[in-house]
Amino acid sequence: MHKLLEDAPGKTLLLLGNEAIARGAIEAGVACAATYPGTPSSEISLNLFQISRETDLYFEYSTNEKVALEVAAAAANCGVRTLCIMKHVGVNVAADALMTLAYVGVKGGLVIVSADDPFMFSSQNEQDNRYYGKMSGLCVLEPSTLQEAKEMTAFAFELSENLGQPVILRTTTRINHSTAAITLGPVSPRRAGGGFEKNPFMLVTVPAVSRKLHTRLLERIEKAGDLAEQSPYNFVQGKGPLGIVVNGVSFNYAADAVNDLKLGGRVSILRLGFANPAPKNLIASFLADKEKVLVAEEGEPFMEEMVKVAAQENGLTLPIAGKGKELFSREGEFDPALVRRVIARYFSVLYQEPEKLDLADLPPIPARPPNLCAGCPHRASFAIIKKAAKNSEVMFPTDIGCYTLGLLPPLNAADFLICMGSSSGTAGGFARFSGKKVISFIGDSTFFHSGIPGLVNAIYNNHDFTLVILDNGTTAMTGHQPHPGVDMEALGFGGYNRIDIEKVIRGLGVENIAVIEPLKVKKSIAAVEELLEKPGVKVVLSKELCPLYARSLGKVSKRVFAVSDKCKNHRVCVDELGCPAMYIQDGRVQINPGQCTGCAVCAQICPENAILPAK
Amino acid sequence: MQVVRLIIVAVGGQGNLLAAKVLGEAALFAGVPVHMSEIHGMAQRGGVVESAIIFGNAASSIISDGEADILVGFEPAETLRALNRAHADTWVITSTSPLPPFTAALGKGVYPKIEDMLALMTKKTKKVIAFDALELARQANNPLAVNMVLVGALAATGKLPFGPEAVKKAIETTTKEKFVPANLKAFELGFGAAS
Ligand SMILES: Cc1ncc(C[n+]2csc(CCOP(=O)(O)OP(=O)(O)O)c2C)c(N)n1
Ligand code: SF4
Ligand code: SF4
Numbered sequence: 001m002h003k004l005l006e007d008a009p010g011k012t013l014l015l016l017g018n019e020a021i022a023r024g025a026i027e028a029g030v031a032c033a034a035t036y037p038g039t040p041s042s043e044i045s046l047n048l049f050q051i052s053r054e055t056d057l058y059f060e061y062s063t064n065e066k067v068a069l070e071v072a073a074a075a076a077n078c079g080v081r082t083l084c085i086m087k088h089v090g091v092n093v094a095a096d097a098l099m100t101l102a103y104v105g106v107k108g109g110l111v112i113v114s115a116d117d118p119f120m121f122s123s124q125n126e127q128d129n130r131y132y133g134k135m136s137g138l139c140v141l142e143p144s145t146l147q148e149a150k151e152m153t154a155f156a157f158e159l160s161e162n163l164g165q166p167v168i169l170r171t172t173t174r175i176n177h178s179t180a181a182i183t184l185g186p187v188s189p190r191r192a193g194g195g196f197e198k199n200p201f202m203l204v205t206v207p208a209v210s211r212k213l214h215t216r217l218l219e220r221i222e223k224a225g226d227l228a229e230q231s232p233y234n235f236v237q238g239k240g241p242l243g244i245v246v247n248g249v250s251f252n253y254a255a256d257a258v259n260d261l262k263l264g265g266r267v268s269i270l271r272l273g274f275a276n277p278a279p280k281n282l283i284a285s286f287l288a289d290k291e292k293v294l295v296a297e298e299g300e301p302f303m304e305e306m307v308k309v310a311a312q313e314n315g316l317t318l319p320i321a322g323k324g325k326e327l328f329s330r331e332g333e334f335d336p337a338l339v340r341r342v343i344a345r346y347f348s349v350l351y352q353e354p355e356k357l358d359l360a361d362l363p364p365i366p367a368r369p370p371n372l373c374a375g376c377p378h379r380a381s382f383a384i385i386k387k388a389a390k391n392s393e394v395m396f397p398t399d400i401g402c403y404t405l406g407l408l409p410p411l412n413a414a415d416f417l418i419c420m421g422s423s424s425g426t427a428g429g430f431a432r433f434s435g436k437k438v439i440s441f442i443g444d445s446t447f448f449h450s451g452i453p454g455l456v457n458a459i460y461n462n463h464d465f466t467l468v469i470l471d472n473g474t475t476a477m478t479g480h481q482p483h484p485g486v487d488m489e490a491l492g493f494g495g496y497n498r499i500d501i502e503k504v505i506r507g508l509g510v511e512n513i514a515v516i517e518p519l520k521v522k523k524s525i526a527a528v529e530e531l532l533e534k535p536g537v538k539v540v541l542s543k544e545l546c547p548l549y550a551r552s553l554g555k556v557s558k559r560v561f562a563v564s565d566k567c568k569n570h571r572v573c574v575d576e577l578g579c580p581a582m583y584i585q586d587g588r589v590q591i592n593p594g595q596c597t598g599c600a601v602c603a604q605i606c607p608e609n610a611i612l613p614a615k
Numbered sequence: 616m617q618v619v620r621l622i623i624v625a626v627g628g629q630g631n632l633l634a635a636k637v638l639g640e641a642a643l644f645a646g647v648p649v650h651m652s653e654i655h656g657m658a659q660r661g662g663v664v665e666s667a668i669i670f671g672n673a674a675s676s677i678i679s680d681g682e683a684d685i686l687v688g689f690e691p692a693e694t695l696r697a698l699n700r701a702h703a704d705t706w707v708i709t710s711t712s713p714l715p716p717f718t719a720a721l722g723k724g725v726y727p728k729i730e731d732m733l734a735l736m737t738k739k740t741k742k743v744i745a746f747d748a749l750e751l752a753r754q755a756n757n758p759l760a761v762n763m764v765l766v767g768a769l770a771a772t773g774k775l776p777f778g779p780e781a782v783k784k785a786i787e788t789t790t791k792e793k794f795v796p797a798n799l800k801a802f803e804l805g806f807g808a809a810s
Contacts (some may be wrong), residue, residue, distance in 0.1 A: 014649075121654055145674070178676040179636070181643050252674035337679030354702060356681045363731065365696045365791045368626065368716040371658040399621030405660065435672050496648040574721050580661055583720035 001127070003052050007187040015182040018043035018173045020146045021113065024153025025083045025326055026051065027345065028109070029163060029188035032058045032075040034068040036449065037478040038087030039122040040176035041115035045085050046479070056192040061482050064420075064449040065090035069097045069112065076110035076166070077203070081157050084166075088116040088129045089419065093450065095132070100205055101166060102136040103213035105191045105220075105484045108194070109157030109167040112138075115512050117173050118333040119546060124400065124419060126331070128299035131344065135170050135262040138222045140168045140276035141233065144182040144251040152233065152273065154185070159227070163220050168276075174249045176334065186484030190354055227279040233273030242347050243286060243293035245303055245322075247272050250296040253339035283310040287318060294346045295322030300333050310420035318333040374581035375597025377544035378403040378470055380518035382413040383576055383605065385424035385439055385468060390527035399423035399451070401443035401477045403470050403545075410578045415442070421450025427456070428463035437532070438465035443473035444501060445483040452504070459508055466531065467539040471501055472546040480549050490553055512538040519544055520602035524588050547597045559613055563589050566610035572613065573602040616647070619776055620678045621769075624697045625689035626714050627655070630762035633790065634687075635666035637766055638775075640785035642670055645777035650676035657734035661717065663693060670776045685774055686740075689748070690714045697730045698739065705740045708768050709733075710748035710761060713769065743808045744768055751804040753791025755810055757794060760773050760801035779806060 004023045015023065022044050025033070033052070035045040045061070047383065052059035059077070062068035065086040086094065098112070114132065117123040134141035139158055143149035149171065156167040165338050201209055227235060238258065244267060246254045246469075251271045258267050272279070281321035286311065287293060295304040304322035311320055323330055327342055335355075344351035372379045398404055399422060400416040407414035416426055418578045424447075426441035442451045447469055455467060475481040482488060488496035505513060512534040516524040524542075531538050550556070567589060574582055574589060579602060581595035591602075593614060603611040621638070624633035628665070636650055642649035655664045667678045672691050678700065686701045687708045688694025694709035701707065711729055719726040737743045747766040763786065770779040783799060791796045 008668065012643065014636070014643050035730070083701075174652055174677060177654070178650065179639055180650050180676070181648075247677075252676065255674045335677055335679040336675045337682060354681055357698060357701060359698055362695065362723070362735060363699065363727045365692050366659065366716050366726055368693070369664055369718070370662040371717055373660060400681035426755070578717070578721065580717040580720075583715070583717070584722045 002047070002054060004047055005051060005055070005187070008183065008184055009186045011184045012181050013184065014179060016043055017146045017149055017171065017178050018188055020049055020150040020182050021171070022047040023182070023184065025111070027150070027185050027187050028154040028157040029081055029190045030083050031080045031190045032056065032072065032082040033073040033085065034060050034062050034082070034405035036062055036065045036068050036429055037113070037394055037475055037481040038090050039086050039478055040173040041085050041113060041482070041585055042478050043176070044113060048083070052365060053602050057190060058192070058340050063484055064091040065518070067261050069094040069101070070227060072110055072311040072428060073097065073101045073106070075105035075194060076108045078196050079322040080191065081109045083113065083114045085109050085494070086115070086129055087123065088114055089123060089125065091129055091132055098132065099136050103205060103217055103257060105164040106160060107164070109160035111153060111160060112166055112168050113134065114168055115173070115176050116172045116299070121173055124417070125408070126299065128302060129168070130276060130302045131300065132403055136238050137217050138168050138599070139161060139163070139224050139228070140170050140273065142170050142248045142273055142275060144248055144271065144273065145176060147182055148177065148273065148491070149175055150182055162227070163224055163514055165220055165224070171246055172333070210569055220504065221277050225279065228277055228279040229282050230273045231274040231376055235271055236242050236286060237269045237271060238264065238267055240268045241289070241291040242267045242425050243270060243290040244343065245270045245293060245295045245307055246273065247275055247297050247303060250298060250334055250339065253334055253336045254296050254343065256336050256345045257340035260472050261344055261351060263343050263349065267347070269556065275303060278306040278310070283307055284316070284326055285416070286313045287311055287314070287578040290318055293320045294317060294343065295320065296328060296334070296339055296342070297322065306503050315323045333594045356487070365442070368589050371408070371578070371580050372402060372403060372405050373548060374508040374595040375547045375599040376402065377472055377542065377546070377599070378406065379411065379577055379579065380521065380544070380599065380601045381468060381542040382406050382411045382537055383469055383601065384516070384518055385522045385529060386413060389437065389439060389532055392437045394439050395430060395434050397423045397426045397430055397438065397440040398440040399446045399468070401446055403441055403443055406441065412574055420446050423455060424451045424454025424458065427465040427467065428458045428461060430465045431465040437470060440465055441468045441470060444473065444485050447501065448484045455505070455537070456508060459510060462536060464536055466540060468540040469501060471541060471543045472549070474546050474549040476549065477547045480546070480552065502541055505541065510537055510539050512536065513541065515541045517544060518542045519601060521601055547599070555572040557598040559589070560593045560596040561591070561598060561600060561611050562591050564610050564612050564615035568608050568610070570607065573606055576605055596608055616671040616776060618669060618673045618684050619685065619774065620668070621668045621685045621687065622678055622683040622688070622697060622700050623666040623668070623687045624693045626693060627662050627664050629689040630759060631664040631667055631689065634762040635668055637782065637785045637789050638668055640666055640789050641777055641781040644784055645781040648672055649774045650674070652676040660664060673687050685769065685772070686767055689761055689765060691732050692726060695727070695736065698736065700710065701740050703739070703741065704743070704747070706742045706774055707736050708737055708765060709736065710745045710765060711745050712747045712749035715756055745771070746808045748805065752801050755797050755801035757797035757801060761796055763764050763798040763801035764805035767802035768809035770802070772808040775806070780808035
């Protein structure tokens with residue numbers, strides 16, 4: 001049995017935040033879950049996927065976040081408790097569905113997990129998704145601890161059903177990827193079956209219907225505000241004339257700081273875990289007897305604005321601050337010392353910062369940037385494309401996935417990136433205006449996620465560029481999740497269909513297509529060279545499994561390569577590929593047999609044919 | 616209970632997260648409050664993996680620069696790089712077996728000399744326990760057990776709020792069954808090396 005299914009109330013387990021959230025959903029009897037993977041949310045989905053294999057929970061990896069939310073919206077409108085999981089930028093993709101789903105509402109509880117990533121440990125931006133709550137009119141819950149993450153997830157389903165609205169559970173990386181001892185609660189039975197009652201004049205959002213629904217949404221926001229006023233997730237800790245307003249993890253740092261600075265008795269903390277809609281009366285009564293208030297929140301001044309509004313509406317003129325030059329930044333994440341320092345400064349508390357080590361005499365330590373794995377087919381594809389295009393001035397729009405690492409030397413094959421799918425969309429614009437030949441890279445999962453519309457657009461508008469689809473058979477970057485092009489049979493899962501990317505591009509009418517196997521370097525270069533001569537939209541479909549994924553499928557090559565004494569030490573292999581299996585010893589290139597996957601790409605690039613299978 | 620802040624740094628693939636998990640489970644067995652967090656964004660692709668573990672009554676699950684009481688490094692250059700997390704009273708435990716980043720391996724950037732790195736650590740912190748954990752892991756018949764060797768050394772310092780028995784029990788319950796004997800052996804060798 002999956003460890004998160006155990007019905008053992010009171011038992012304590014060491015769980016990752018994401019496991020705690022999955023457990024909270026299980027305790028609430030979640031019956032449907034849909035997602036598109038994204039760090040730091042992915043382990044919630046992985047656990048629910050595993051659980052779906054042994055229960056009647058329905059789980060799907062959807063093709064993108066918008067579709068995931070649409071599937072979830074439908075399930076919830078059939079009365080089924082549903083969890084929809086995505087990283088913060090995923091909510092942008094789902095936002096069109098979200099904004100009007102807020103009007104239509106739900107019958108069964110629908111909880112949307114938005115996993116935000118302050119400091120961008122693994123994201124393209126650090127947007128603060130609490131504003132989605134404000135923009136859509138949906139409740140936002142924010143846990144401070146992992147125990148709370150579990151409990152709030154379960155509560156969010158009740159709240160959602162109570163209001164008839166989806167609820168946003170907003171986390172940050174330090175919730176998702178922290179671990180703590182979690183006490184389990186009872187598991188509610190799953191109500192897996194649903195049903196749909198027709199009610200088109202409340203569910204089909206033509207203008208006349210939506211006007212009614214907007215009125216209802218505003219009423220629901222009002223009701224939600226009342227619930228926020230009463231919610232045990234909004235509470236005051238400690239007493240004193242100085243106030244600190246906190247949310248999520250900032251609560252922990254502030255609580256520790258109050259201890260460390262010995263401010264007990266002088267500082268009172270208002271923790272807002274149910275922070276949208278704003279519990280205005282609660283905030284006003286907190287402010288009423290304070291001399292000075294600090295708002296400690298990562299990201300944007302979301303609570304700070306609401307606290308200032310509450311003060312203004314109540315004629316309170318005490319100083320309230322949060323973001324500012326000497327205070328908190330809107331960038332990055334907080335840490336305990338930072339919060340301690342700002343609290344001390346703002347409240348003029350005497351505080352001697354612990355002495356830092358003087359590290360000025362440390363030698364430079366060579367950086368350890370992430371790198372494409374040894375034998376990664378993306379490396380081969382980059383080398384092939386660059387060789388095939390060597391005679392023209394090229395720019396490379398790219399996309400999000402392992403292959404974004406093509407940015408780094410020696411590959412240097414990434415020039416522009418904004419979001420998933422942007423490779424195929426921006427390529428058209430660059431083809432018109434950059435004055436360069438445009439070759440754009442996209443992964444297979446990203447192609448299905450949001451790359452297809454850009455390609456359709458390019459064909460229709462007759463743009464002139466080459467789209468290289470890096471088909472490694474998996475969603476590698478986020479942990480090798482499946483996607484619509486994945487062979488699910490090979491993974492041992494029945495009941496899925498597989499979409500053939502080549503058929504998709506041919507079906508769209510792309511005529512100039514090169515399907516290559518990137519580990520066959522010379523043949524691939526020739527095919528791409530020929531293709532690049534053609535006008536209009538061209539597609540290179542580069543097909544080779546990610547070797548880590550292949551290994552998990554039991555497909556391993558025993559062959560490894562070694563540098564023979566034919567090597568003349570020009571280091572073309574190192575300078576063009578930079579495979580991490582290579583190293584230099586005593587001035588000679590060597591290959592680490594423990595890392596080499598036997599892809600043979602270096603052997604084909606070596607002008608001396610000096611790299612040979614190891615004996 | 617006094618709060619003990621521990622940071623573990625390693626290169627992706629060295630088993631940092633499993634070491635953290637073992638220590639977390641040991642704390643749970645011993646009834647010691649524990650909060651941990653991990654950053655492993657690019658672990659699979661050769662990046663650095665960092666775990667923070669806070670034992671005792673603190674609410675935070677991360678550790679600020681200069682505030683780690685113990686720093687465990689699975690790779691000497693990574694230990695040195697993480698020295699900004701330490702303070703003058705920090706105990707440092709590090710393996711001396713190098714895994715140069717591929718940039719240095721390819722002759723781009725110089726990998727510092729091990730003796731120089733150890734001398735710097737010794738100069739700046741309270742105590743440095745340094746030995747070749749890879750060699751001990753090999754002796755335990757599992758070269759992948761570098762993590763358990765270092766957990767053993769950590770347990771020998773007496774700085775953890777629980778004894779070695781809790782850690783051994785955690786190794787038995789959290790690591791893969793067929794590796795338990797080698798992991799326990801690795802633990803013992805690390806424990807011995809630091810005692
Ligand atoms: C809107 C959005 N959703 C999810 C992510 C997280 N994410 C980053 S890359 C990626 C997919 C990568 O898969 P693929 O395109 O197949 O490339 P690979 O990593 O396999 O090379 C995902 C899901 C994101 N950055 N943005
Ligand atoms: S995980 Fe796979 S796709 Fe990603 S860099 Fe490694 S080999 Fe390449
Ligand atoms: S064959 Fe060459 S390029 Fe391929 S993994 Fe081995 S060393 Fe790297």
